[in-house]
Amino acid sequence: MKDGSLEHLDIYVSDLTRSGEFWGAFLAELGYREFAKSPTGWSWTNEESTVFLLQVEPDYVDPPYHRKRVGLNHLAFAVSSKQQVDALAGSLRERGIPLLYGGPRSGKKSYAVFFEDPDRIKIEVAAPVGS
Numbered sequence: 001m002k003d004g005s006l007e008h009l010d011i012y013v014s015d016l017t018r019s020g021e022f023w024g025a026f027l028a029e030l031g032y033r034e035f036a037k038s039p040t041g042w043s044w045t046n047e048e049s050t051v052f053l054l055q056v057e058p059d060y061v062d063p064p065y066h067r068k069r070v071g072l073n074h075l076a077f078a079v080s081s082k083q084q085v086d087a088l089a090g091s092l093r094e095r096g097i098p099l100l101y102g103g104p105r106s107g108k109k110s111y112a113v114f115f116e117d118p119d120r121i122k123i124e125v126a127a128p129v130g131s
Contacts, residue, residue: 008050009075011121014064016042016055018118023053025095026123029088030077067122074114074122081131082111088125089113 013019020042024034032044043052067073079085089104092115100114112126
């Protein structure tokens, strides 16, 4: 693993089953496989990094997450091609997941699709421009 790479990510969620189904389907499209599952957590790995979902304790459910508060704004995952971004966007639409900003769009350095998980955590999947 390259120095500075993200080794793992822990995300607390309000409903582990609902979020686990969402994240599991999404991460599978990026090449992750299920790593572990328990009543309080679910995880996926791609051998480089691991994503853990953890059921939040009742005392910490409120206030709900909002990306414009202090803390995390969004998570960005890399793919190698525009075609992968478009395929993922199509898959998300088929699953009834709304795409933010009208769908995939180009920026100066990347072509990306944006969407939210069940707790409204914004996710970006980006490919280099011209890929």
